[in-house]
Amino acid sequence: MTDRSERYAYKPFLRTQINLLCSGTVLLPAGFAVWQGVAWGWHWQLILLPLAMAALAGYSHFALHRYLDAIGRIKHVLKKCRRGEFHHRVTRVHAMGEVGQIAWELNEFLDLCEAYFREMTTVFTRAGNGEFHRRALGHGLPGQMRNSLKYANLALETMKENHEQQLATRLSHSLHDLNTGNLVSNLKLCQKDMVQVTEILEDVVAIADANANAASESKAGVDEVRRSVRDIAAKVASAARIIEDLSANSQQVINSLSIITEIADQTSLLALNASIEAARAGEYGRGFAVVADEVKALSNRTKEAAVEISKILQSFGDSVDAISKEAGESVALAERMQPLVETFSTRFGEFEQASHRTIVQATNAQETSFSTLVKVDHIIYKQNAYLAVSDPEANVDEGKAIAVDNHSCRLGKWYYEGTGKERFSGLPSYRKLEKPHEGVHRSAHRALELAHQDWKANRHLIDDIVAMMEKMEKSSLEVMEILNQMNEESIARRERQEQESSQASS
Amino acid sequence: MRERPVPKDQEIKLGEEEFIVSKTDTTGKITYANRVFMEISGYGERELLGVQHNIIRHPDMPRALFKLLWDTLKEKKEFFGFVKNLCKDGSYYWVFANITPDIDNEGRVVGYYSVRRQAPISAIRTVEPIYREMVRIEKGAGGVKQGIAKAQGYLQDLLQSKRTDYEKFALELYG
Ligand SMILES: Cc1cc2nc3c(=O)[nH]c(=O)nc-3n(C[C@H](O)[C@H](O)[C@H](O)COP(=O)(O)O)c2cc1C
Numbered sequence: 001m002t003d004r005s006e007r008y009a010y011k012p013f014l015r016t017q018i019n020l021l022c023s024g025t026v027l028l029p030a031g032f033a034v035w036q037g038v039a040w041g042w043h044w045q046l047i048l049l050p051l052a053m054a055a056l057a058g059y060s061h062f063a064l065h066r067y068l069d070a071i072g073r074i075k076h077v078l079k080k081c082r083r084g085e086f087h088h089r090v091t092r093v094h095a096m097g098e099v100g101q102i103a104w105e106l107n108e109f110l111d112l113c114e115a116y117f118r119e120m121t122t123v124f125t126r127a128g129n130g131e132f133h134r135r136a137l138g139h140g141l142p143g144q145m146r147n148s149l150k151y152a153n154l155a156l157e158t159m160k161e162n163h164e165q166q167l168a169t170r171l172s173h174s175l176h177d178l179n180t181g182n183l184v185s186n187l188k189l190c191q192k193d194m195v196q197v198t199e200i201l202e203d204v205v206a207i208a209d210a211n212a213n214a215a216s217e218s219k220a221g222v223d224e225v226r227r228s229v230r231d232i233a234a235k236v237a238s239a240a241r242i243i244e245d246l247s248a249n250s251q252q253v254i255n256s257l258s259i260i261t262e263i264a265d266q267t268s269l270l271a272l273n274a275s276i277e278a279a280r281a282g283e284y285g286r287g288f289a290v291v292a293d294e295v296k297a298l299s300n301r302t303k304e305a306a307v308e309i310s311k312i313l314q315s316f317g318d319s320v321d322a323i324s325k326e327a328g329e330s331v332a333l334a335e336r337m338q339p340l341v342e343t344f345s346t347r348f349g350e351f352e353q354a355s356h357r358t359i360v361q362a363t364n365a366q367e368t369s370f371s372t373l374v375k376v377d378h379i380i381y382k383q384n385a386y387l388a389v390s391d392p393e394a395n396v397d398e399g400k401a402i403a404v405d406n407h408s409c410r411l412g413k414w415y416y417e418g419t420g421k422e423r424f425s426g427l428p429s430y431r432k433l434e435k436p437h438e439g440v441h442r443s444a445h446r447a448l449e450l451a452h453q454d455w456k457a458n459r460h461l462i463d464d465i466v467a468m469m470e471k472m473e474k475s476s477l478e479v480m481e482i483l484n485q486m487n488e489e490s491i492a493r494r495e496r497q498e499q500e501s502s503q504a505s506s
Numbered sequence: 507m508r509e510r511p512v513p514k515d516q517e518i519k520l521g522e523e524e525f526i527v528s529k530t531d532t533t534g535k536i537t538y539a540n541r542v543f544m545e546i547s548g549y550g551e552r553e554l555l556g557v558q559h560n561i562i563r564h565p566d567m568p569r570a571l572f573k574l575l576w577d578t579l580k581e582k583k584e585f586f587g588f589v590k591n592l593c594k595d596g597s598y599y600w601v602f603a604n605i606t607p608d609i610d611n612e613g614r615v616v617g618y619y620s621v622r623r624q625a626p627i628s629a630i631r632t633v634e635p636i637y638r639e640m641v642r643i644e645k646g647a648g649g650v651k652q653g654i655a656k657a658q659g660y661l662q663d664l665l666q667s668k669r670t671d672y673e674k675f676a677l678e679l680y681g
Pocket of ligand 1: 534560
């Protein structure tokens with residue numbers, strides 16, 4: 001102990017005094033008795049007083065040393081207090097009067113000090129660990145101590161507010177960082193989809209353009225064909241009229257020929273008559289001359305008839321010429337139509353193919369845009385999760401929105417019941433979607449549960465919440481990637497089927 | 507072991523500014539008790555020093571609560587709780603107890619220190635039926651250990667349904 005104050009410490013003066021007093025109390029009567037005995041002779045009574053005094057001194061010595069001992073312990077405790085140890089007490093000071101009272105006053109003063117310091121220490125230690133619900137308890141403490149604890153509580157209140165503010169900012173910062181990073185990459189995925197849809201639609205527009213051009217060319221062809229057909233019809237009609245004439249003419253020929261036959265008959269009869277007459281009246285030869293006149297007249301008529309026939313035949317030939325000419329023109333028309341009709345057929349083939357491709361591309365575009373819709377829905381789910389988790393009390397609706405499970409959200413319905421199942425269930429990546437999707441919901445639910453707890457009093461909770469949201473994002477990234485895969489696989493499958501069917505048809 | 511006092515239905519009230527202090531060693535033997543403690547419990551210093559603190563244990567107190575007390579102290583944490591204590595003459599008094607470990611400079615626990623303050627009546631009304639149910643559960647179970655475990659489970663469930671723990675519950679009741 002090199003305490004500076006020690007140098008000024010009193011020597012244990014009381015102890016020496018007591019020792020001196022007790023020794024005096026024993027020695028003085030003893031000396032007096034010895035002196036008396038030497039001077040006046042020994043007597044046994046001389047010993048009584050020194051004995052009594054010795055007993056008294058002995059008792060006093062014992063009792064005073066108990067007090068001294070207690071005072072020593074009080075001093076010891078006070079010394080410890082000066083070194084900052086308030087947990088020592090002075091016990092067993094029973095029946096020591098004023099000394100005992102001092103000891104108790106000291107003890108109870110120390111009780112107060114210790115209670116005060118413990119309150120201060122625990123309260124601030126726990127506040128340091130983020131436990132602000134523990135306030136300093138001032139009941140039973142006197143004036144200044146109690147006041148001081150009141151101020152400590154005020155300080156704690158401010159600390160708590162700061163801390164909560166800090167935690168709130170920390171949570172919202174972490175969530176915000178996590179969200180922005182992921183939101184951007186999510187939106188990029190959607191953007192990629194939209195680019196794809198746009199490209200596909202450009203294709204579709206190009207095909208439709210080509211179709212329109214081809215259609216207008218085809219229309220010109222169709223007009224020509226229509227004109228040709230009208231011409232052919234006119235030509236055929238005039239041919240029909242010619243044939244009618246022809247048939248009327250041939251009737252006349254038939255009539256003329258029957259007259260000729262009649263004449264020939266009468267001529268042969270007359271010739272017979274003439275030969276008979278000539279034989280019977282040789283001298284009557286003049287009758288022969290009459291017959292000869294008749295024959296001459298007949299032959300004239302025959303000549304006329306023949307002329308008529310030849311005329312008719314002449315016009316007949318003309319008609320046939322006209323017909324064959326018409327027929328020739330019709331053939332030429334038909335020949336001109338042939339290539340037109342052929343281009344038509346190839347055009348229509350092209351049309352058919354183009355509209356097929358249009359259908360395929362339009363289906364691809366539709367699927368991709370639906371996949372984007374599902375993704376956007378998924379992103380909205382996550383945004384709701386961020387809102388709900390960052391402040392569950394203020395964002396009750398968002399909390400309700402994310403409470404659904406992976407079967408009842410839009411993606412879930414699409415996947416388990418709707419178009420998703422119908423179109424994609426045969427694809428290899430279809431099955432892979434279920435697990436990460438369920439994971440997204442599970443993590444979001446867990447994060448919200450944690451957010452409902454008192455995270456302001458527990459900074460580890462914030463880390464847990466952020467970790468849960470990170471887990472959600474990880475699962476969500478998988479969901480997005482698998483959706484992309486499904487889309488790609490479906491498009492590839494459709495192209496393949498398209499190729500196969502076009503090979504089969506050619 | 508001295509004979510335990512027979513409990514009687516007579517309450518002694520702690521004054522609003524009164525303050526019971528006691529200290530024990532690591533095993534729970536009393537090393538110091540202040541005068542308010544002695545006055546209220548009716549025991550003298552000589553009867554208390556070196557004696558287990560359960561000398562004032564009241565039979566209405568569930569054992570599970572003391573298990574919680576010691577478990578908390580073993581973790582070097584402070585304990586808060588409402589405790590019903592038994593006086594030498596059989597009467598009882600309610601306190602709001604705060605017990606903290608005495609930790610020396612090397613971080614070792616060298617003893618425990620306890621401050622007890624007046625317990626608000628509303629708080630006593632709240633904890634009394636809970637303690638009664640816990641004691642009933644403890645008595646109904648097959649053994650002491652099972653009883654404590656069951657009563658602890660009961661308390662745990664009750665607090666969980668209120669989204670709190672015993673310390674927060676007690677501090678809130680104290681106000
Ligand atoms: C510092 C300190 C103070 C205690 N105060 C009380 C008390 O006021 N009342 C009580 O019944 N037990 C108190 N105990 C708990 C007892 O030590 C004991 O565990 C309890 O009475 C149960 O008794 P048992 O262990 O014999 O079952 C205290 C313990 C410590 C360490």
